[in-house]
Structure formats: C-alpha cells, structure tokens
Amino acid sequence: MTILTDIMAGLPEIFLAVAGMVLLMIGVFRREDSSKLVTYLAIFVFLVTAVLVLAGPSGQTIAFNALFVVDGFAVFAKILVLLGAALTLVLSVSYNQRERINRFEFPVLVVYAVLGMLMMVSASDLISLYLGVELQSLSLYVIAAFRRDAVRSSEAGLKYFVLGALSSGILLYGMSMVYGFAGTTSFENLATVFASNEGGGQPVGLVIGLVFIVAGLAFKVSAVPFHMWTPDVYEGAPTPVTAFFAVAPKIAAMVLFVRVMIGPFGALVEQWQQVIVFISLASMILGALAAINQTNIKRLMAYSSIGNMGYALVGLAAGNETGAQAVLLYLSIYLFMNTGAFACILAMRRNGRMVEGINELAGLSRTNPAMALALAVFMFSMAGIPPLAGFFGKLYVFLAAIEAGLFTLAVVGLLTSVVAAFYYLRIVKLMYFDEPADAFDRPGREISAILVGTGLVTLLFFMVLSPVLNGAEQAVRLFFSA
Amino acid sequence: MIIQALAFYLFAIVAVASGAMVISSRNPVHSVLFLILAFFNSAGLFVLLGAEFLAMILVVVYVGAVAVLFLFVVMMLDINFSEMREGFLQYLPIGGAIGLVLLAELVLIFGSWVVSPEAGEVAVSPTPPLGEMSNTAALGQLIYTDFIYLFQAAGLVLLVAMIGAIVLTLRKREGVKRQVIADQVSRRPGDVLEIKKVPSGSGG
Numbered sequence: 001m002t003i004l005t006d007i008m009a010g011l012p013e014i015f016l017a018v019a020g021m022v023l024l025m026i027g028v029f030r031r032e033d034s035s036k037l038v039t040y041l042a043i044f045v046f047l048v049t050a051v052l053v054l055a056g057p058s059g060q061t062i063a064f065n066a067l068f069v070v071d072g073f074a075v076f077a078k079i080l081v082l083l084g085a086a087l088t089l090v091l092s093v094s095y096n097q098r099e100r101i102n103r104f105e106f107p108v109l110v111v112y113a114v115l116g117m118l119m120m121v122s123a124s125d126l127i128s129l130y131l132g133v134e135l136q137s138l139s140l141y142v143i144a145a146f147r148r149d150a151v152r153s154s155e156a157g158l159k160y161f162v163l164g165a166l167s168s169g170i171l172l173y174g175m176s177m178v179y180g181f182a183g184t185t186s187f188e189n190l191a192t193v194f195a196s197n198e199g200g201g202q203p204v205g206l207v208i209g210l211v212f213i214v215a216g217l218a219f220k221v222s223a224v225p226f227h228m229w230t231p232d233v234y235e236g237a238p239t240p241v242t243a244f245f246a247v248a249p250k251i252a253a254m255v256l257f258v259r260v261m262i263g264p265f266g267a268l269v270e271q272w273q274q275v276i277v278f279i280s281l282a283s284m285i286l287g288a289l290a291a292i293n294q295t296n297i298k299r300l301m302a303y304s305s306i307g308n309m310g311y312a313l314v315g316l317a318a319g320n321e322t323g324a325q326a327v328l329l330y331l332s333i334y335l336f337m338n339t340g341a342f343a344c345i346l347a348m349r350r351n352g353r354m355v356e357g358i359n360e361l362a363g364l365s366r367t368n369p370a371m372a373l374a375l376a377v378f379m380f381s382m383a384g385i386p387p388l389a390g391f392f393g394k395l396y397v398f399l400a401a402i403e404a405g406l407f408t409l410a411v412v413g414l415l416t417s418v419v420a421a422f423y424y425l426r427i428v429k430l431m432y433f434d435e436p437a438d439a440f441d442r443p444g445r446e447i448s449a450i451l452v453g454t455g456l457v458t459l460l461f462f463m464v465l466s467p468v469l470n471g472a473e474q475a476v477r478l479f480f481s482a
Numbered sequence: 483m484i485i486q487a488l489a490f491y492l493f494a495i496v497a498v499a500s501g502a503m504v505i506s507s508r509n510p511v512h513s514v515l516f517l518i519l520a521f522f523n524s525a526g527l528f529v530l531l532g533a534e535f536l537a538m539i540l541v542v543v544y545v546g547a548v549a550v551l552f553l554f555v556v557m558m559l560d561i562n563f564s565e566m567r568e569g570f571l572q573y574l575p576i577g578g579a580i581g582l583v584l585l586a587e588l589v590l591i592f593g594s595w596v597v598s599p600e601a602g603e604v605a606v607s608p609t610p611p612l613g614e615m616s617n618t619a620a621l622g623q624l625i626y627t628d629f630i631y632l633f634q635a636a637g638l639v640l641l642v643a644m645i646g647a648i649v650l651t652l653r654k655r656e657g658v659k660r661q662v663i664a665d666q667v668s669r670r671p672g673d674v675l676e677i678k679k680v681p682s683g684s685g686g
Contacts, residue, residue, distance in 0.1 A: 010631070017638060024645070064631035105649045112642045119635060131635040138639060142646035157650075177591075183601025193598050203596040 009063035009070045012052040012078065013118050019045040020111040027104030035102035039093050042107035046086040046114065053078045062124060066186050069124035072475035076328055077121040077255035080335055084247035085114045087339045087450060091346055092240035094444045098352070101147050101238060110244065113139035117252035121259070126175045126185040129256065133171070133220065136249060137164045143244070144237040156236025163229045167219035174212025181206040190264035197267070207271050214275050217260065220253035221309045224282035234302035239354065242298055243342035246305050251331045254309065258316050258324050262479070269319050276317040281412055283310025288419040296356050297345055300423065301338075304382060307420055308334055314413055315397045318404035321480050326396035328472035333393040333461065337381050340454030344375045347443035347451070361427060363436025371443065372431045374455040379428050381458045383421035389461035396469075490530055497523035510556045518549045535618040 007014065023041055027034045053075055060071040089107060096102040116136030123129035141164060145157020179185055181203060182193045194202070219226040234242045261272055287307020294300040312334070315327035348355050365372040381390035394417060401410040443451075457464075500523065503516040521544045528537035602608075610620050625633050 017634075021641075065628040067629070067631045103649065105645055109642065109645060109649070112638065112645075115638065127632055128635065131632060131639065135635065135639050135642060138642045138646065142642070142649055145650060148650050181596065181601070182598050182604070184604040186604075189604035193600050193604060196600060197598060203594070205591050205595050208591055 005057075005061065006063040006068075009057060009061045010068060011056065012049045013115060013122070015052055016045065016049050016111060016115045016118065019049075020108055020115065023104075023111060024108050027108065030104075034104045035096065035106070036093060038104040039089055039096075039107045042111050043086050043089050045111065046082045046089070049118075050079055050082045053082070062188075064128075066188060067125045067128040068119075068122050069187075070122060071479055072477075073255070073259065073324075073328075073479040074122045076471060076475040077251060077331075078118050080251050080332055081114060081117045081121070081248045084251060084335050084339065085110060085244065087454075088240055088244040088247065088342075090446050090450060091243055091339075091343055093446065095238070095240050095346055099147065099238065099354075103146075106143060106146060109139045109143050113143070113244075114248065117248060120252045120256045123256065123259070124187045124263075126179070126187075126190075129260065130168070130172060130175065133253075133256075134168060136252065137168070137220075140164075140245065140249060143241050144233055146241060147238050152236040153238060156233045159229055159236075160233045163219070167216050167226065170212050170219075171216025174209045174214075174216060177205055177209025177212065181209065187260075187264040191266060194265065194267035202268055202271060207268070210265060210268060210271060211275060213260065214272060214279075217253065217257045218279050221250060221257060221313075222306055223279045223309050223313060224286045224306065225279070227283070227286065227306045230306055231299045231302040234305075235296055235298045235356075239298065239342070239346055242301070243339065243346070246301060246338050246342065247335055250305065250309060251335065254312050254316075254327060254331060257313075258327055259479075261316060262319065262324060273317060273319055276313055276319075277406065277409055280310050280313035280317050280409060283307060283313065284413055284416040285310075288416040291420065291423050294423075295358055297348070297358050297361075298356055300358065301341065301345070304420070304424075305338070307416065308338075308382075310416075311394060311397055311413060314401050314406075314409050317406060317409060318400040320400065320404055321476055322396075322403055323400040324476045324479065325469070325472045326393075326400040328475060329396050329469060330393040332468055332472075333381075333389040333458075336454045336457045336461075337378050337390055340374065340451060340458060341378045341382070343447050343450045343454065344371060344378065347371055347440060347447050349441045349443075350438060352441065358427065358430065360437055362430050362434040364431040364440075366436045367439035370448075371440075371451065374451045376428045376431065377455050377459050379424040383424040384417050385421075387462050389458045392461060392465055486530060490527070493523045493526040493530070497527065510561075511553065514549060514552045514556055517552065518545050521545050521549065533617055535616075535621055 023038050023045070026041070027038045030037065056070055056075065058072075060069065062069050089110060092106070096106060113136050116132050116134070116139060119132030120129065120136060123132050141157055141161040144160045145154050147153035175185070178190070182190050184190060184193065215226060222230040234245065237245065261269075261276070265272060283306050287303050287305075287310055291300050291303035291307070294303065308330075312327050312330045315323040315325075315330060317323070318326070345356070348360060350360070361375070364375070377388065381388035384390045384394045394413070398410045398413055401407075401413070497520050500516040500519040504513045504520065507513050507516060521540055525537040525540040528534070528540060609617070
C-alpha cells in the first residue's frame with residue numbers, strides 16, 4: 001500500500017516528468033513547425049498538473065521514504081509556480097517565432113525546470129532539495145543561452161552556469177557539514193537533533209554549514225551579496241526567458257528557503273535570523289539604489305526583482321507564522337505584477353525589432369493609451385501605492401517584521417520603497433508627460449490578454465485579498481503545526 | 483595493521499603529490515595523466531576504508547570515462563595554456579593569502595568538530611555490519627527501493643543535460659548528402675545502368 005500512497009503524493013510530479021518525455025517525442029517526430037504545438041501542449045500539461053496538485057492528498061503526506069512531502073505550503077507554492085510558468089509560455093510563443101528561436105526544446109526545458117521547482121518546494125530531505133535545485137537550474141542555464149547565435153545570450157547562459165555551479169557547490173558543502181554533525185539529511189530528523197541540542201549552544205561547525213546553505217539559497221533567490229549575476233543574465237537572456245526567470249524560479253526558491261529555515265533549522269533561529277536580516281536589508285537597499293541609473297528596462301527589472309526578494313526575505317526574517325504567510329502573499333502578488341510588467345516589455349517592439357531602452361516608452365500614453373495605463377498600474381503597484389496589489393504585499397511583510405520586533409528592518413524597508421518609488425514613477429512620468437516617440441507595433445492578442453488579466457488582478461487585488469490571505473494562512477498553519 | 487598504515491600513507495602521499503602536479507605541470511596532457519594517478523590512489527584509499535564499490539566506480543567512471551574525455555578535450559581544443567597562465571604570478575600572493583585564510587578556518591572548524599550524540603540513532607538507512615553484507619549489495623538494496631525517488635530525479639537531471647547539450651550545439655547544415663539505406667537497397671540495375679549497343683567497327 002505504501003507504494004500507492006507514494007505515487008498518489010507524487011502524482012503531479014510523475015505526470016509532469018512523463019509529459020515532458022512525451023512532448024520531447026512529439027517534437028522530435030513531427031520535425032518541422034512542432035514548436036507551437038509543443039508549447040500549447042506544455043501549457044495544457046501545466047494546467048492538468050495544477051488540477052492534480054489541487055486534487056492531491058490534503059493535510060501533510062510524507063512519501064518516498066521521507067524524501068518528499070506534500071502539504072498546504074507546497075500546494076500553494078506549486079500552484080503559483082505552475083501559473084507563472086504557463087503565463088510566460090503564453091508570452092513566449094510569438095516572440096520565439098519572430099526571433100527564430102522557435103525550437104520545440106524550449107517548452108520541454110521549461111517543463112523540466114518547473115518539475116525541478118515542484119521537487120524543490122516538496123523537498124523534505126537535503127538530498128532531494130539539492131536534486132530539485134539542480135534539475136531546475138540546469139534547465140534554466142540552457143534556456144538562458146537559448147538564442148545561441150547571439151553573444152549576449154550565450155554570455156548570459158555561461159555566466160549563470162558558472163556562478164550557479166559555484167553556488168551549488170557552496171550549498172553542498174554546507175549540507176555536508178550539517179550532515180557531519182547530525183548524521184542525517186532528513187528534515188524531520190534534523191529538526192529533532194537540533195531541538196535536543198537547543199540551549200546548549202550550537203557547535204561552530206554546524207553554524208558554518210548553516211551559513212553556507214543560506215549563501216547557496218540566497219544565490220538562487222538572487223539576494224545581495226549573491227546578486228551579481230542577475231542584471232547580466234536578465235539583460236542577455238531572451239525576454240520571455242527573463243520573464244520566466246523573474247517569476248517561477250524566484251517563487252520556488254523563496255518557498256524552499258522558508259521551508260528549510262523554519263523546518264529543520266527552526267531551532268537555530270537565533271543563528272540564521274541575523275544573516276537573513278542582513279541579506280534582506282542589503283537586497284532592499286541595493287535594489288532601490290542601483291536601479292536608479294539604469295537605462296535598459298530589463299536591467300531595471302533585474303534590480304527591481306532583487307529589491308522585491310529583499311522585501312520577501314523580511315517575512316522570512318520574522319521567522320514566525322505571520323512572516324511565512326506574508327511571504328506567500330507577497331509572492332502571489334509579485335507573480336501577477338511581474339508577469340504583467342514583462343508582458344509590457346514584450347510589447348515594446350518597433351518596426352519588428354525589440355527595443356529595451358526606458359526612453360523608448362516616452363509619450364506612450366498618446367500612442368498606445370491602453371498599454372500605458374496597464375504599465376502605469378504595474379509600476380504604481382510595485383511602488384506600493386494603495387489600493388493596488390503591491391501595497392498589500394509590503395504591508396503584511398512589514399506587519400510581520402514589527403510583530404517579530406524587527407523594527408530596523410521595517411523602517412529601512414519603508415525608506416527603500418520610497419526610493420524605489422522614484423524609478424517606478426519615473427517610467428509613469430515618461431509615459432504620460434514626455435514628448436511621444438514613434439508608436440510601437442501592435443502587440444499580439446495573447447500579450448494583450450495577459451496585460452488585461454494581470455492588470456485587473458493587480459488593480460482589484462483588494463477584492464480577492466481575504467481568500468488569498470486565508471489560503472496562505474491555512475497553508476502555513478499546517479506547516480507550522482507539523 | 484602496519485601494512486594497512488603503510489598502504490594508507492603511500493596512497494595518501496601519492497594522491498596529494500599527483501594533485502599538486504595536476505595544477506603545476508606545464509604540459510596539459512601530463513596534467514590529465516597525473517589526474518588519473520590521483521584517481522587511482524583515491525580508489526586505493528576507498529578500498530582501505532572497506533568501500534570497494536566506490537573504489538571500483540571511481541576507476542570505471544572517473545578514469546575510464548571522465549579522464550579520457552578530458553584527454554580528448556585537451557588534445558582536440560587548441561587552447562593556448564601558456565597564455566592562460568599569464569598573470570599567474572601576479573595573482574599568486576592574493577590567491578595564496580585567501581587560500582591560507584580558508585585553510586586556517588577549516589582547521590579551526592574541524593579541530594573543534596562535534597558530532598551530535600543522536601547522530602547514530604536518526605540515520606535513515608544505517609550501514610549494515612561488514613560481515614553480513616558487502617557494501618555493493620547494501621547500496622544496491624537501497625538505491626532502487628528506499629531512494630528510488632532520488633535515483634529517478636538524478637536520471638531526469640541527466641536527461642536535461644542531454645537535451646541541453648543537443649539544443650546548444652546541434653546545427654542543421656544545408657546541402658549535406660546523407661546515406662539513405664532504404665534508397666540504396668531498393669535501387670535496381672535498370673534505374674542506374676543504361677546498356678548501350680555499340681556497333682562494332684564504328685568506334686574511333
């Protein structure tokens with residue numbers, strides 16, 4: 001019977017893995033023009049997987065010899081990841097076709113990256129965590145370099161690969177130290193070992209292992225001081241890939257971060273809290289200041305995502321139930337804001353060529369008022385202006401920090417969001433008050449649809465705030481009581 | 483016992499020395515050969531630990547496959563190694579200083595190493611006694627049962643690596659003549675041969 005419960009718990013992942021192979025076969029045997037078909041099938045596969053995730057076992061199920069866990073927390077994160085991936089695939093279809101990188105391997109690699117993310121958020125052992133991270137990152141390195149004839153894209157892929165390999169090494173080194181102390185890699189056993197050690201002072205080797213693990217994970221969420229790769233990779237990778245990078249892997253890595261810190265290392269909260277507070281502060285400050293001088297909108301979004309991860313880490317630094325709940329809420333909002341903003345960037349096309357300069361947006365309100373309005377909504381939301389979605393994300397994160405007594409973090413967070421508001425609002429000013437540049441080409445239907453959808457969610461988020469908050473609360477409650 | 487200790491020191495010294503030679507020898511092919519020597523000695527160390535499966539895998543995978551691949555890469559890619567080494571001396575002091583700091587830190591950490599008192603009890607799959615089962619059998623029993631999830635996940639990582647390598651390097655070339663065996667087999671003499679009657683006596 002146990003094999004059946006294992007399979008039921010892992011059904012979404014098993015389905016996704018098999019579907020990826022089927023898509024690969026379809027792509028190989030259909031030869032020409034299979035890219036569009038495989039992309040649409042991959043979107044369909046994500047939707048089916050989401051249904052399977054929702055239909056999965058309720059409560060906490062531990063499967064595969066305690067390597068894999070399904071709980072509300074994982075389910076919530078998986079839905080976000082699948083949604084983000086499906087939306088970016090929709091955005092990628094016409095772009096890939098225009099830029100002649102429409103090869104069927106793209107959606108297949110995205111499917112495997114998403115599989116890695118699902119395995120990350122469901123990991124309940126250091127080894128399954130590492131394999132999930134690695135499956136995800138390996139697929140991401142390849143799609144970063146997907147436009148292999150462009151120097152920029154290959155450079156982005158190579159940089160990401162080298163630094164990613166380094167961070168994986170750091171992560172593994174930290175894990176080996178933790179294993180050397182505890183003699184186990186399972187989260188549950190780690191938690192019991194550390195809890196019994198509490199009060200007696202944690203040995204220095206264990207703390208250093210913990211710091212290495214934090215550094216490895218901070219690289220994956222691109223938090224300062226492990227953020228160097230982000231702007232270059234975001235700028236060099238093809239734009240739909242950047243949109244994907246900015247959303248799904250960030251959500252998965254952040255949720256994993258919360259799970260690892262609060263789960264097995266819960267007893268070491270004193271040791272990791274100061275580290276998280278520092279990287280959170282540094283990310284918020286750098287995200288706000290470094291973005292001011294950017295002229296390329298993809299680089300701007302890279303710094304913006306570094307800053308956003310800093311805000312999400314505030315919730316983790318709080319280290320309590322409210323904090324974890326605030327992280328989930330922040331990530332759900334971040335998903336819609338960011339996908340919408342990247343849909344706008346994908347619509348920045350003039351005479352058939354993509355443009356990326358921020359100045360190209362000048363006077364957009366007169367040439368394309370609908371798109372200007374949508375982008376303005378996203379920018380106001382990222383700046384945290386009520387009653388848009390971004391405001392609530394920041395509100396709950398800061399509330400959690402104040403509840404945990406981390407006043408510095410809350411104050412610095414508020415100040416940096418004021419600074420960040422400057423560059424978000426500068427875009428709005430460019431669009432509404434500057435002399436118009438030439439009009440952009442008409443965006444495709446799917447881009448317009450996503451713009452309208454994410455724009456409405458961002459604008460009217462206060463109407464769905466309480467159900468999302470309830471969902472996050474339930475997800476977190478199960479996680480904390482376990 | 484004394485033979486074991488001697489063997490340990492022999493393997494360890496040769497492994498460390500060949501490791502140093504890997505990074506210091508001028509000829510890259512020599513570096514790879516020293517790397518192979520280092521692998522063999524590490525395999526010897528594994529045998530001393532009673533981990534004969536790991537020792538054999540190290541030889542088969544690292545010496546048999548990885549090192550040979552390195553040799554191919556070194557020989558086939560035209561890399562100017564002397565150019566790559568330029569500036570080595572320039573960065574030596576700072577690199578050495580960082581290395582020394584790291585070494586000191588490692589000594590400090592491992593000097594004060596503690597193992598949790600519960601470490602033995604919480605192990606998910608404890609090692610069976612050596613007399614009961616060889617460690618190859620013990621690993622085999624675990625990998626395909628308790629750790630099937632990890633085994634399959636590692637397989638997927640390899641699949642992605644393969645797809646990635648093909649995506650990034652395979653190029654379709656135009657105008658290449660490929661062998662089509664079906665065409666060759668189904669070819670009949672009448673399709674390609676034309677028998678001409680040459681009237682006798684009219685040739686030049």
